[in-house]
Amino acid sequence: GSARPSATPTTAASATAIDVFAAASLTGASTAATTALAASAGVRATYNFGGSNTLVTQILQGAPADVFASADRANMGRLVAAGLVETPVTFARNRLEIAVAPGNPKHIAGPADLARRGVNVVMEAPGVPAGDYARALFGSEHLGVRPVSLETDVKSALAKVTSGEADATVVYATDVAAAGAATSGVPIAPALQPDITYPIAVVKATRHRAAAEAFVRSAVSGAVQRDLEAAGFLPPR
Amino acid sequence: MPAAVPAVLAAAGVVFVGLPLVGLLERVSWSSLGSELSAHDAYVALRLSLETSLGALAVAVAFGLPLAWVLARRTFPGRALVRALVVLPMVLPPVVGGIALLYAFGRRGLAGQLLYDLTGWRLVFNTSGAVLAEAFVSMPFLVVTAEAAFRSMDRRAEEAAATLGAGPAYRFWRVTLPAVAPALGAGAALTWARALGEFGATITFAGNLPGVTQTSPLLIYLDIESGHETTALALSLVLLLVSLGVLVGLRQRWLGNP
Amino acid sequence: MPAAVPAVLAAAGVVFVGLPLVGLLERVSWSSLGSELSAHDAYVALRLSLETSLGALAVAVAFGLPLAWVLARRTFPGRALVRALVVLPMVLPPVVGGIALLYAFGRRGLAGQLLYDLTGWRLVFNTSGAVLAEAFVSMPFLVVTAEAAFRSMDRRAEEAAATLGAGPAYRFWRVTLPAVAPALGAGAALTWARALGEFGATITFAGNLPGVTQTSPLLIYLDIESGHETTALALSLVLLLVSLGVLVGLRQRWLGNP
């Protein structure tokens, strides 16, 4: 439990509290950010984790968000189009990996092996970014991968592998890192990697603009970036 | 209560439940409704939903009805515990329920491994897995309502049947079951409704493949996640109408005569 | 039924429900259980879960009980429709339920806007929003069980009370309510259990803020999302134990005397 993102106030009572709406896939990164921010900006962040789309719906419905951190550009784009957020900045990138059972019993070495007979592959459904990236990758390589299930998110795809139901899936490197010993990662060549970026933006309706801006600034600062890197993220280009 | 008080509170209750549904109706884009629903996936998912929810109802009845009967009519040590145990799937967050099902009936699970080794049959990623997940979540409804019905029914007719030479099986089918039929109908409707709306346990345990395990709630969720909210709402609306139709159709049997 | 058949099927039913729970127990890492549960967040979430689920129960009782009473005792046009309508939240996938709640009670929603403009009070991202979401999903349970209880109770005692000079309110509190108390207890337990396990509607409508709207099921979900499955299982286990305790504690009142 120690790695769980926490709302525990770690600074003096004078710290400004802001609500950060963050994609659930960023839970791993948030720990680092919380600690770093408390130290640097004097800002106390409370996270509201959920699916990116749910968060967008909530903000569209007037939810009191100060900052929005999205798992993809499309969802951030909806808020930009609605004029509800300031210009987003990219604070992290990710890359794809193939997650296999510990020890890689099916000897999967790369995407091509996923098209082999007898290999049970699960993917994310269309519309789920990780799935769309993987499908694009398979398409460009002309791989006829026939998944047995199209999961609704990365975690449930990964769970199918860690529980032994499936032999492999394509997820983010950060997910493989977070799963620890329950899975092994098989890297995918950099040439095949899509551009996976995480944008963050201040919500225009914020009542704590200064603190929100400080939070966004610190997200691209050195201290936070080091922790993000430790969680498996790549730095923004 | 003064005559008006319950009426006012009841009306408030109806508004509370009805307003969100009205909200949904408002957001559905009626012009594109037809085209969105005629999409092959929507049709397949709805059909699969009906199949799996009816299958789940069958499983729930097959095991839940005897269980309810035993809980109502037999005394045995630990009955209170069993009674509470059976309700737990209602408390469990569905996703955790799905994980628990994986542990039990997955390919590496307690019973699943055995099943796979013996028969090569796998529940996960199979329509039968979706049925299982829905049955797990919805069976408590059947057990609770059926037990109450068995417990509260007038048993004097059963005694009369015994004195006429009817053995336990004959009594059960010809006397007990007809007597509890209205209550069972209501319980079955609840069970079926819950199975139809099941999402978390199904996706976690059975996965999501169109035509195999992708029921309407899964498709709806995916539509929402991928920003196709209007499609999701249209599908939800259809799901609601189908179940409303069934529930209103059952109104005569519903909780006995109205 | 031949004596053995229901017993065997019932046992199978118990195994079906019990095995996944056993599976959960097996996976919980007992050595680290203590430390995981003593984490501040887990404690806060559990406490919040209890508060909001009891709040939801209160809301469900406040509106659902009169509604059940009206459905059971009054005839009015459209009663069958209202009866079915009230059950729909059970069919609706919870996430869609959450969206529908946003449309109705969100700050820009049908009623929420009004509420906000008049009082400045916002339900979304408030503990009251979590209560509302849980009540929306769990109220059908109370209405259905309470209606059945009101409908099946022997009304002769109420008539006797009227001839003794007891008006409607006095009759309701002193005669009707005590008579249906056991069935209501059972219904309230189901309602509370459902509210305790609520996830989809809560996270969608009320958000997921620690100490404010982050109930145990939400924290469990988050733990799963961030790869801390064992923590999630430990928390689920606690949730189960708490509700098992309450349900077994209620066993005497459960569905009347056993």
Add this chain to the structure above:
Amino acid sequence: MSLSADVDLRIGGLRLRAELDVGDDAAVAVVGPNGAGKTTLLRALAGLTPLDAGRVVIGGAVVDDPRAGVRVPTEERRVGVVFQEPRLFDHLTSLQNVAFGLRARGASRTEARAGAAGWLERVGLAHVAGLRPRQLSGGQAQRVALARTLATEPAVLLLDEPLASVDATARADLRHLLRQELRRYPGSRLIVTHDPVEAAALADRLVVLEDGRVTQQGPLSEVTARPRSAWVAEMVGLNLLEGTASGRSVVAGAGAVVSTATSLTGPVFVAFRPNAVTLHRRAPEGSARNVWEGRVSELHPAGDRARVRFEGPVALVAEVTAGAVADLALADGGRVWASVKATDVEVYPA
């Protein structure tokens, strides 16, 4: 206070159409067969079953008049009802049951307890004050129900077969108690029953209800002596024939002729007691003018007598001594002659 009602309603297969007046301080018994509508009538008076038309007036105040839109709810009518079953509140003790009505009408907890204790004492049940209804015998429960109703001091008292669920022995005691209490009670009383002994013990006027209609009413002695329907005759234990009189002879049902001591013309009823009937093995000679030949269709002993069902040109019941049964060697199906003296026959216009 007085009670006056003109009830018109339909419920299930029943059409109830009855007028009724119970004077101040009068006690009326409503008798009639199962399903006649007795309970329904009482429920209508209490406001538990709505009228379709007509009106109910209690102590001068109209409490029900559907045409005028008046319908005073039960709890405001001050009618006390003792139902066929005790209908006690299962979750309350005897004392709390009796106190219920007092509390409902606004008495304080202490007042209500004191009042209830007094009433329990009065019906001889002080010792079961703390017991729940399940722990009481049928007779005790019905006593508590009576005390509970009397305690509210209703303006009108309605009793629906208050002794029906009580066994023979307890019934005598309870009837005794009821008589006492009803005598002390200052308002109108209406007692539903289908037991003539009960009617006789508790009321001075009878209303006979059959199939939703009042078929006869009047003082007890009159109804008892001159029944106007088969059911009443059966209840009071008389043989009743319907026929057409011309002078001192009446042509009854299937053509049998009955001689009477009184001269009448037109449709009449003919009544005589079972013990006025003499049975004979052979055609009797003598003064009896009414002699019929027939068969014994049923015979059963009752104390030192036997009741014999006779079927011939007329059907009747004869009451003979056990000795006569032996002497005549009467048996089911046996051939006999029945005779009745003209002076033992009561005849009156139909």
Add this chain to the structure above:
Amino acid sequence: MSLSADVDLRIGGLRLRAELDVGDDAAVAVVGPNGAGKTTLLRALAGLTPLDAGRVVIGGAVVDDPRAGVRVPTEERRVGVVFQEPRLFDHLTSLQNVAFGLRARGASRTEARAGAAGWLERVGLAHVAGLRPRQLSGGQAQRVALARTLATEPAVLLLDEPLASVDATARADLRHLLRQELRRYPGSRLIVTHDPVEAAALADRLVVLEDGRVTQQGPLSEVTARPRSAWVAEMVGLNLLEGTASGRSVVAGAGAVVSTATSLTGPVFVAFRPNAVTLHRRAPEGSARNVWEGRVSELHPAGDRARVRFEGPVALVAEVTAGAVADLALADGGRVWASVKATDVEVYPA
């Protein structure tokens, strides 16, 4: 077939301890007050309530013997039960109700229908074959219940107050039918009742059950003439005193002395009819040896007689003519003398 039972069980507050023998083709009536355990006894015989100890033997076969671990389930005992309420199956028509037992015992659908139709005809209900129980009158429903039970041709027939829920008029007809059917029925019959008329009509032997114990049994005439408990005396309409005899005088309850015509010694019962009691306004002179002074505590008319409850050194009931009531100006609470002739008093060992 014969029925023989030694029942020992506890249920609720009742301890039932009763031995019973019903010969082949014999009819026994079980009478007793509410709560005596009559229904429970019958249920135990049918296997619906388990014994704690004892045994039940039907036609020579042990069907219940808890000590030996024998407990034949109800459906295999071939006992036919007619319950106090009809207990018809609400979802079946009259015909289907009667056919139920035949089907359950393996008859084909056609056989069962034919058999059921025959039985409905026999109880005079062919015309309601297609109706559901809710559409039947109480009397009709009880007839269907009887037909349903008889149709299964049980070895032993148990009837629990089969007439209790039926009104007076319908009761006479139903009693008639019961008599006919019971006479044709070839096995042992046990009829529970608390109505002496019913007992007399349907059985030739009486078993009196009080508080879970058999307090008296024997031929109808004997029990009727020599009651051995207050309840039986009340039921058969006799006055009963308990006392100690020495020669021709008995010292009863509160010290009153009763003269008798028979000489006995030791504890005895003294019984006499209400109509053997004469009431007087003044202390009577004459041959009556037993004269007591007391008060009238209750008085009610019954036909041409009146029953008077008398309280003095002994409590008794007198039956006098309506004329006597007027002549004596009897009224509740009035002071009177009661006398009984020694020759009208039956005395027998307790």
